[in-house]
Structure formats: C-alpha cells, structure tokens
Amino acid sequence: MELRRASARPCDGCRSAKAAEFCEADAAFLCLACDAGVHGANKLASSHKRAWVCEACERTPAAFACRADAAAPCVACDVDGHSPTPSPAATWESL
Ligand SMILES: [Zn+2]
Ligand SMILES: [Zn+2]
Ligand SMILES: [Zn+2]
Numbered sequence: 530m531e532l533r534r535a536s537a538r539p540c541d542g543c544r545s546a547k548a549a550e551f552c553e554a555d556a557a558f559l560c561l562a563c564d565a566g567v568h569g570a571n572k573l574a575s576s577h578k579r580a581w582v583c584e585a586c587e588r589t590p591a592a593f594a595c596r597a598d599a600a601a602p603c604v605a606c607d608v609d610g611h612s613p614t615p616s617p618a619a620t621w622e623s624l
Pocket of ligand 3: 588
C-alpha cells in the first residue's frame with residue numbers, strides 16, 4: 530500500500546487514514562477510528578495520554594491544545610506564540 534500524501538503522517542494502525550493523534554504510551558500515531566479500537570479495549574489503554582497531531586504540519590504531535598482557538602499546534606508551528614500553560618479544566622495537558 531503506497532502513501533498518496535507524503536505530507537500528512539499516516540495512521541500506524543490502519544496505515545491508510547491520516548493520523549489525528551499521537552499516543553505517548555504506544556509511541557504511535559493513530560486515526561480516530563484506530564484510537565477507539567486500541568484505547569477502548571480496556572481501562573488501562575483508555576488512560577493513555579494522547580496528543581493531537583499538529584494541524585499545521587500534520588506530522589508532529591502537538592505541544593498543547595489551545596482551547597480558545599480550538600487548535601493544536603506543535604512548537605514549530607505555534608506562530609501565535611501561545612505559552613503551554615493549561616488551565617486545570619483543560620483536557621489536554623502540556624507535554
Ligand atoms: Zn487508523
Ligand atoms: Zn495508547
Ligand atoms: Zn506543526
């Protein structure tokens with residue numbers, strides 16, 4: 530199976546869909562469908578800390594999620610200069 534788009538990181542699970550997130554525990558990029566399969570399997574897996582894939586370059590785990598912008602840039606793509614200071618209510622933690 531060949532990759533049609535070299536720019537976007539493919540899912541490590543199905544190798545066909547575009548990865549939407551990166552799991553630190555598995556060291557794997559996953560699409561949302563594979564994430565549901567892998568992390569919905571049991572309680573331990575569901576506790577894995579995951580990060581969105583950067584929406585700009587689509588191949589690097591995002592450094593953090595900006596709730597206000599609903600964006601998840603990696604450090605290199607964070608041109609707006611956000612600082613990684615998540616609020617206690619934030620779902621996604623700073624890495
Ligand atoms: Zn997948
Ligand atoms: Zn995982
Ligand atoms: Zn990026």
